[in-house]
Amino acid sequence: MNALLATAPLLLRRRGALADILPVIAFTAATAITATVVGGAAAFAARTPSGGTPMTGEASIMRFLLIFAVFASALLVPSAVGLGGSAARLSLARREQDLATMRLVGGTGGQVGSVAVLDVAAQSLLGAVLGLGAHLAVTPALARLDFGITPFTVAELLLPWWVYPLLVVALVLIAAGSAAVSLAGVVLSPLGVARGSRVVRLSVVRLVIWAVLIVGFMIFMNMGGVLLGSVGVAIMILFIGAIVAGINVVGPFIVWVTALVLAKIAPTPSLLVGARRLAGDPRAGWRAVAGITFALVIAGFLTIIATLGEASSPEDAMMFTAMTTGGLLTLGIAAVLAAVSTGVVQTARVIDQAPRLRAQHIAGAEVGQLHRARLAEIAVPVGLSSIIATGTALLVLTTVFGAPSDPMAAVQYLASVLGAYALVILAVLVGSPLVKRYAMRAA
Amino acid sequence: MNTAPLASSAPTGPSAPTTSSAPSAPTTYSATTSDVPVQPAAAPAPVGAAQPSALHPAPVLSGRRLVMTYGPQGTATHALDGVDLDIARADSLAVMGPSGCGKTTLLHVLAGILRPTAGTVLHDGTDLAALPDRTRTRLRRSDFGFVFQDGQLLPELTAVENVILPRMLGGVSRRTATAEARSWLDRLGLQGMHERRPTQLSGGQAQRVSIARALAGRPSVVFADEPTGALDQTTGQSVLEILVESCRDSGASLVMVTHDTKVAAICRRTVAMRDGRIAQEFVRPDAQNAQATQDAAVTR
Numbered sequence: 001m002n003a004l005l006a007t008a009p010l011l012l013r014r015r016g017a018l019a020d021i022l023p024v025i026a027f028t029a030a031t032a033i034t035a036t037v038v039g040g041a042a043a044f045a046a047r048t049p050s051g052g053t054p055m056t057g058e059a060s061i062m063r064f065l066l067i068f069a070v071f072a073s074a075l076l077v078p079s080a081v082g083l084g085g086s087a088a089r090l091s092l093a094r095r096e097q098d099l100a101t102m103r104l105v106g107g108t109g110g111q112v113g114s115v116a117v118l119d120v121a122a123q124s125l126l127g128a129v130l131g132l133g134a135h136l137a138v139t140p141a142l143a144r145l146d147f148g149i150t151p152f153t154v155a156e157l158l159l160p161w162w163v164y165p166l167l168v169v170a171l172v173l174i175a176a177g178s179a180a181v182s183l184a185g186v187v188l189s190p191l192g193v194a195r196g197s198r199v200v201r202l203s204v205v206r207l208v209i210w211a212v213l214i215v216g217f218m219i220f221m222n223m224g225g226v227l228l229g230s231v232g233v234a235i236m237i238l239f240i241g242a243i244v245a246g247i248n249v250v251g252p253f254i255v256w257v258t259a260l261v262l263a264k265i266a267p268t269p270s271l272l273v274g275a276r277r278l279a280g281d282p283r284a285g286w287r288a289v290a291g292i293t294f295a296l297v298i299a300g301f302l303t304i305i306a307t308l309g310e311a312s313s314p315e316d317a318m319m320f321t322a323m324t325t326g327g328l329l330t331l332g333i334a335a336v337l338a339a340v341s342t343g344v345v346q347t348a349r350v351i352d353q354a355p356r357l358r359a360q361h362i363a364g365a366e367v368g369q370l371h372r373a374r375l376a377e378i379a380v381p382v383g384l385s386s387i388i389a390t391g392t393a394l395l396v397l398t399t400v401f402g403a404p405s406d407p408m409a410a411v412q413y414l415a416s417v418l419g420a421y422a423l424v425i426l427a428v429l430v431g432s433p434l435v436k437r438y439a440m441r442a443a
Numbered sequence: 444m445n446t447a448p449l450a451s452s453a454p455t456g457p458s459a460p461t462t463s464s465a466p467s468a469p470t471t472y473s474a475t476t477s478d479v480p481v482q483p484a485a486a487p488a489p490v491g492a493a494q495p496s497a498l499h500p501a502p503v504l505s506g507r508r509l510v511m512t513y514g515p516q517g518t519a520t521h522a523l524d525g526v527d528l529d530i531a532r533a534d535s536l537a538v539m540g541p542s543g544c545g546k547t548t549l550l551h552v553l554a555g556i557l558r559p560t561a562g563t564v565l566h567d568g569t570d571l572a573a574l575p576d577r578t579r580t581r582l583r584r585s586d587f588g589f590v591f592q593d594g595q596l597l598p599e600l601t602a603v604e605n606v607i608l609p610r611m612l613g614g615v616s617r618r619t620a621t622a623e624a625r626s627w628l629d630r631l632g633l634q635g636m637h638e639r640r641p642t643q644l645s646g647g648q649a650q651r652v653s654i655a656r657a658l659a660g661r662p663s664v665v666f667a668d669e670p671t672g673a674l675d676q677t678t679g680q681s682v683l684e685i686l687v688e689s690c691r692d693s694g695a696s697l698v699m700v701t702h703d704t705k706v707a708a709i710c711r712r713t714v715a716m717r718d719g720r721i722a723q724e725f726v727r728p729d730a731q732n733a734q735a736t737q738d739a740a741v742t743r
Contacts, residue, residue: 268611272611273600355595359591364587366577
């Protein structure tokens with residue numbers, strides 16, 4: 001093992017700046033977002049009184065604000081951690097040829113697998129440290145935000161020092177674990193890395209679970225569940241959280257079914273290729289837009305705040321400001337998450353597909369047609385996620401507050417949707433120069 | 444752009460009749476997983492087939508004084524060093540030579556993938572070397588077909604979708620392209636495998652899909668770069684026979700790069716390259732190609 005570890009740096013050669021830096025960028029973003037979001041939620045928790053004494057003013061609304069902070073964290077942290085897992089798989093996929101070479105020169109499957117996981121762990125460690133740096137760098141700016149309550153200090157928004165090493169260790173373990181799980185699905189042989197060629201099938205149970213949650217939520221609300229007081233509100237928030245989290249369960253299924261139908265009827269080659277790629281790996285297609293979906297759901301919730309009208313008391317005014325700022329902050333973080341996720345995943349796909357891009361160009365596919373196939377691949381899940389997110393936000397909105405009366409709410413939401421589309425196009429464009437370079441590269 | 448003597452009406456699958464005087468039936472292939480070709484009991488009339496007698500003295504491709512240099516001056520490598528080569532219509536040409544002799548570069552230059560440092564590549568009177576990349580790309584799509592060593596099929600697409608893709612890129616409707624593609628796949632012995640993914644096909648079957656993809660657009664020239672390099676000998680031989688016969692039946696010229704003399708022997712002409720130049724040329728005047736030998740313009 002020692003000999004193999006000694007030769008590993010030679011064999012796990014670097015493949016060029018961009019290919020190596022992509023997983024590190026993803027780990028950095030995942031760490032920075034996780035630390036910042038958890039730090040923010042902890043700041044709200046520290047301000048929340050323990051109860052018993054009658055509360056007035058700011059203290060009286062802190063419990064509600066804490067619930068919303070925890071809710072925002074529940075939306076963002078799994079996505080950020082999921083980005084870390086994606087980055088680990090990405091890093092591993094990049095190394096497949098090197099791993100086969102290591103097997104060829106005498107490494108056993110276990111040895112090579114260990115080296116691969118350690119390689120991912122090293123990248124995630126670098127990303128986690130950089131991510132903590134980014135978290136420390138942005139926190140002073142976050143302290144300037146107006147939440148309508150006494151401003152947070154930088155010290156309040158930072159986590160206790162001992163949490164940071166734990167966070168780094170947790171993220172590295174998650175990355176290494178994702179890599180190990182990913183390796184379990186491949187055969188590392190001296191002649192190459194063979195993946196199972198199974199045809200992807202997703203179960204309709206995903207759709208049923210989500211539908212049951214929605215129906216349960218509507219029944220609960222119609223039966224006046226919120227009248228049960230704080231327990232009722234807690235159940236309502238749990239329902240909303242489960243429905244929003246369930247988007248990630250139902251999303252890949254809807255993408256899969258839609259992609260299969262589109263592939264059958266696609267009138268253009270770009271849509272045919274894009275739809276087939278999605279049908280082949282609907283989970284990856286969905287992961288690329290999961291962050292955007294959450295951003296759109298959050299944008300939908302912001303429209304609720306916009307319809308609440310004038311504040312009738314100082315507490316209401318504080319609540320309004322806190323929710324607006326918190327909502328926008330959550331939206332902004334989700335947007336960054338979405339941009340990094342889409343950009344990293346799409347750019348990685350271009351690098352992975354370099355030989356095929358070259359072959360397609362040789363056989364007569366113009367660079368513009370190659371770009372359009374990539375856009376189709378991302379546009380289908382983005383379109384679906386917009387519909388799912390809008391539907392979810394509208395469902396919660398009308399069930400909890402009734403139909404929105406302010407037309408500006410619709411305008412604000414539409415702007416968010418367009419913003420999300422612009423973000424996706426930008427993220428896809430990041431990889432565009434690579435498409436041209438690989439397609440036209442001399443053999 | 445396609446000037447091969449073929450039917451032009453769509454759909455133009457391999458069984459679209461264009462002549463009643465062609466002398467031999469095109470080969471069809473077994474639908475089993477075996478890659479061994481079989482003759483049909485009652486083959487349809489030879490269809491759309493430019494027989495060897497249709498060889499025309501005017502070359503379909505003509506390279507003149509081709510030079511290709513890589514690297515900066517002083518330490519430059521001459522991959523091509525003044526190559527002259529004509530390719531007759533419906534002819535088959537093998538380009539041989541050791542690694543680094545320039546054979547793949549020659550194929551890429553003739554196909555308009557690379558622009559030569561100097562020299563001309565004439566195709567139907569047009570100098571490919573003078574065309575911008577976009578025009579050359581379209582010309583490759585409409586006039587040329589390609590068969591790569593590892594097939595280069597898109598793994599997410601089914602066999603039939605891989606075949607229709609270049610046709611759809613060229614503006615052909617999906618319905619028309621699919622009808623043509625199914626016809627080609629059946630002809631190449633892939634009945635019942637149209638909806639399979641490349642990973643669900645054997646190496647030989649996948650390479651047959653590549654051949655169907657290359658020929659579905661009725662190209663005037665098919666370029667093949669080590670098309671059997673990833674196959675075992677038996678499978679490789681049957682794939683080669685399918686490739687050569689399909690090109691001949693379609694009236695397409697075949698330019699094949701290989702380092703294997705057995706592979707090269709299946710082509711009517713062979714040129715051997717060394718240090719960026721054509722060192723030797725052979726013509727195989729067997730019975731099947733006797734007429735072709737008579738008519739072909741072997742000009743260098």
